[in-house]
Each structure stands twice: as structure tokens, then as C-alpha cells.
Amino acid sequence: MSHKIPVTVVTGFLGAGKTTLIRHMLENAHGRRLALIINEFGDVGVDGEVLKTCGDEACKEEDIVELANGCICCTVAEDFIPTMETLLARDKRPDHIIIETSGLALPQPLVRAFNWPQIKTEVTVDGVVTLVDAPAVSEGRFAANEQKLEAQRQADEMLDHETPLGELFEDQVNCADLIILSKSDLLAHEQLETVKTSVGKETREGVQMIAAKNGKLPLDVVLGLDMKAEDDNRLSHHERHHAAEGEDVDHHHHHDHDDFETFNIALGTIDDETAFKAKLIETIKAHDILRLKGFVSVAGKDMRLVIQAVGPRLDAYYDRPWGMSEERTSTLVVIGQAGMDREGIETNFI
Ligand SMILES: [Zn+2]
Structure with a gap:
């Protein structure tokens, strides 16, 4: 008998609103036990600190794991797989795992890592949610602060890929099962439609885009429907x-x-x-x-x-x-x- 734990992968560049979204998820967990894996470096531990101190029932400190040794997709064997194994070995297994990748990570290698035999039978990728900074894209940029993004890249000695920002963006959008256009309230209706059209060119068929304000979305959309076998x-x-x-x-x-x-x-x-x-x-x-x-x-x-x-x-x-x-x-x-x-x-x- 197997019950696979669903895993949501949250991608998006620095400043796209990943932490805000995740915080909203934690605050609205409604009794579900969430575990968080945060892949962050450069700006060491900021997100982790923000989330650890949110004081919410749903996010006990031990449920938040930081991967600070480098880009998650470049350290699958050394960091990601062992971290997952540790989470899965706990007495109280999480109901849902959320992974916040660093903005520079390529989502595809991470998604492929779920086929590794160590974790394959225990977890399933519930979805890759990619946050897109709508105002930045509207202005022809990928992130609100591309210089900061470049600094983050320089800070990561483990980063194997020199992928240009444009390609990274395309990869993140192309890997997404759901796109969230963040800060969409800062754009006029026509501007938002233009962003949707341009981002839509990079998505796979069937991928939906949702316009979000302040990372607020019904949790069912992001985390999966709250459907338990027993209930x-x-x-x-x-x-x-x-x-x-x-x-x-x-x-x-x-x-x-x-x-x-x-x-x-x-x-x-x-x-x-x-x-x-x-x-x-x-x-x-x-x-x-x-x-x-x-x-x-x-x-x-x-x-x-x-x-x-x-x-x-x-x-x-x-x-x-x-x-x-x-x-x-x-x-x-x-x-x-x-x-x-x-x-x-x-x-x-x-
Ligand atoms: Zn990587």
C-alpha cells in the first residue's frame, strides 16, 4: 500500500514573490502538516528566517529545511536526495512538501530527481508552480532586480550551469504546470494581457496562468485539492x-x-x-x-x-x-x- 506525499516545486526569480506565496500557504494550511525545503544562498537564510519566525502552527521550525550549499539542481545527489530521505524517515511524515528553489535553479533536473529510486515510491511531484514578476516582464525584464540576480549567481560556487537569464526564465516557464503572475495588481488590464500573451508563448499546452495579488490565492489551487482517501x-x-x-x-x-x-x-x-x-x-x-x-x-x-x-x-x-x-x-x-x-x-x- 502506498501513499505518495505530494511535492509542490515553487520556482521563479528572486523577487517574484516565492516567499510571500509560501508564507500564505503556511498560514492557510488548515491542519495539513507541511514541510518546506528552501534552496537559498547568497542572501543567506533570509527566507528561512522569515518563514521560521512566522509562528504558525503549520510550520514548525523542524519542518523547514534550508539547502544553503548551492543550487538545488546542481546538488541533487549531495543535498536534495539526502534531505528528502531524512524528511521521509520521520515519524510524523509531512502531508505535503513544498520546495522553494533558488531563482537560478533549472527546474527540469530537479523534477527528474524524483525518479531516483531512493524517493521514487514515496513522493510525487504534485506540480511545478512558477512565479513570474508581471510588472518586470511588462517592462521587458525578467526580474525586478536583475543585478541582484547576477550577484546571487556569483555567490554560488556550486552552480554548474552558466545559463543566461533569458534561457532560465524560459526553462522555468516551460517546466511550469501552473504560472502565477505576481504583483499583477500593479498593472493595467491591457498590460497584464500583454504579459500573459508573451509568457504564454513559452508554456506547455494546457498550462494555466493566474494573476495574483500579494501572493494570495486559494490554497486548493496551489497545494492541491484537499482530498484525503479517508475523508x-x-x-x-x-x-x-x-x-x-x-x-x-x-x-x-x-x-x-x-x-x-x-x-x-x-x-x-x-x-x-x-x-x-x-x-x-x-x-x-x-x-x-x-x-x-x-x-x-x-x-x-x-x-x-x-x-x-x-x-x-x-x-x-x-x-x-x-x-x-x-x-x-x-x-x-x-x-x-x-x-x-x-x-x-x-x-x-x-
Ligand atoms: Zn543548478
């Missing part, structure tokens, strides 16, 4: 909530965070796992789906299939056998920006 009631929380209020379930427009909406799709047993996954990816690409997650009953399998997707990144694995008295059904939870084509999405699966 299937949560699956239909939104619907129960609305039903209780006598509201039409379709009217999701008056939520706390009205830019996003969530709905469930209930399905029976799936016959063909490969075809089903292909259909999921196709649906994600065709609609504004930020996240999709669920449990699926596959014909002829005794185990339950877990599905989690962030943008076009789809992970699927069998987590546990179906219970003797458990009803074998499939449930997908979809989260997207408000106004997504719910009917069109549902129709795809029926």
Missing part, C-alpha cells in the same frame, strides 16, 4: 454546502474567492485506464482546468487508482485496495477559473 465527505463539500443553503449548485459565483470554482464529476467503473488518462489530459488542455484530482475504479483492478493533475501534469497510481463493503465508484474533482465550461467538461466523460 470522502470532503469530495462533495461544495455541493453539500450549497444544497444546505438551498442554492443552485451551479451558482458558484459568490464564493470567498470568486475567481475560481470547483465541481465534482461522479463516474462508475472505468474500463480502459490508458484511454481514460488520455481523455483527462485532452480535457485539461481543452478547458481552463487548473487542477483535477480524484479516485477511480478501474475494471479488473483490486486497487483504487489515484489521479492528480496540475495543468498538463498528470500523475496516476494505485494507492490501496477497495474495501469489501466499499462502493466502487469514481470521483473527479475539478478546479478552474470561474466560468469554465462545466457542461463541456462533464460531457467528455459520459
Whole structure:
């Protein structure tokens, strides 16, 4: 029986708002035990200090690990893998791991490191979230302070790659499963649209962009839907909530965070796992789906299939056998920006 711990990789240049976002994640963890790996050097330990002193229940000091020996993608074997092994060996394993890479790290080698046998069966990349400094990009730069970025590069003796900033930026955007345009409130609507268009040229198909203010986003979007195997009631929380209020379930427009909406799709047993996954990816690409997650009953399998997707990144694995008295059904939870084509999405699966 396996329960893989989801890992969110947060990338983005210095000043793009990674620490603000992570702090917001910690403050809104709602009882989930988060562990943080912070890859930082040059400006030694600033982020770590900020986060360690936030005094939040969710981020105990021992849950914050700093990798200060150099760029995370250049020190996978020496630093990253041993750190992950230590985290996974703890009695109280984290529910979710967040990795804040240094702005100079290449995300691809880090994502590939999750295939190392030491950690492969224990963790899964939940998603790569890339923060883009919207005002900087709007002005034709990659970061608010490119000189500071260059200084950070000089400070890292372990850095193997001399990747120019432009290429690093493209890599970070291209590796992203979700893009957050930070400080978007500082831009006029047209400016923001221009930034979206130019960043959109570098993203993979199916990757969504979200405009953020002060790093504030519904946590479900960044951390994954709060769906626990043991707590299937949560699956239909939104619907129960609305039903209780006598509201039409379709009217999701008056939520706390009205830019996003969530709905469930209930399905029976799936016959063909490969075809089903292909259909999921196709649906994600065709609609504004930020996240999709669920449990699926596959014909002829005794185990339950877990599905989690962030943008076009789809992970699927069998987590546990179906219970003797458990009803074998499939449930997908979809989260997207408000106004997504719910009917069109549902129709795809029926
Ligand atoms: Zn590196």
C-alpha cells in the first residue's frame, strides 16, 4: 500500500514573490502538516528566517529545511536526495512538501530527481508552480532586480550551469504546470494581457496562468485539492454546502474567492485506464482546468487508482485496495477559473 506525499516545486526569480506565496500557504494550511525545503544562498537564510519566525502552527521550525550549499539542481545527489530521505524517515511524515528553489535553479533536473529510486515510491511531484514578476516582464525584464540576480549567481560556487537569464526564465516557464503572475495588481488590464500573451508563448499546452495579488490565492489551487482517501465527505463539500443553503449548485459565483470554482464529476467503473488518462489530459488542455484530482475504479483492478493533475501534469497510481463493503465508484474533482465550461467538461466523460 502506498501513499505518495505530494511535492509542490515553487520556482521563479528572486523577487517574484516565492516567499510571500509560501508564507500564505503556511498560514492557510488548515491542519495539513507541511514541510518546506528552501534552496537559498547568497542572501543567506533570509527566507528561512522569515518563514521560521512566522509562528504558525503549520510550520514548525523542524519542518523547514534550508539547502544553503548551492543550487538545488546542481546538488541533487549531495543535498536534495539526502534531505528528502531524512524528511521521509520521520515519524510524523509531512502531508505535503513544498520546495522553494533558488531563482537560478533549472527546474527540469530537479523534477527528474524524483525518479531516483531512493524517493521514487514515496513522493510525487504534485506540480511545478512558477512565479513570474508581471510588472518586470511588462517592462521587458525578467526580474525586478536583475543585478541582484547576477550577484546571487556569483555567490554560488556550486552552480554548474552558466545559463543566461533569458534561457532560465524560459526553462522555468516551460517546466511550469501552473504560472502565477505576481504583483499583477500593479498593472493595467491591457498590460497584464500583454504579459500573459508573451509568457504564454513559452508554456506547455494546457498550462494555466493566474494573476495574483500579494501572493494570495486559494490554497486548493496551489497545494492541491484537499482530498484525503479517508475523508470522502470532503469530495462533495461544495455541493453539500450549497444544497444546505438551498442554492443552485451551479451558482458558484459568490464564493470567498470568486475567481475560481470547483465541481465534482461522479463516474462508475472505468474500463480502459490508458484511454481514460488520455481523455483527462485532452480535457485539461481543452478547458481552463487548473487542477483535477480524484479516485477511480478501474475494471479488473483490486486497487483504487489515484489521479492528480496540475495543468498538463498528470500523475496516476494505485494507492490501496477497495474495501469489501466499499462502493466502487469514481470521483473527479475539478478546479478552474470561474466560468469554465462545466457542461463541456462533464460531457467528455459520459
Ligand atoms: Zn543548478
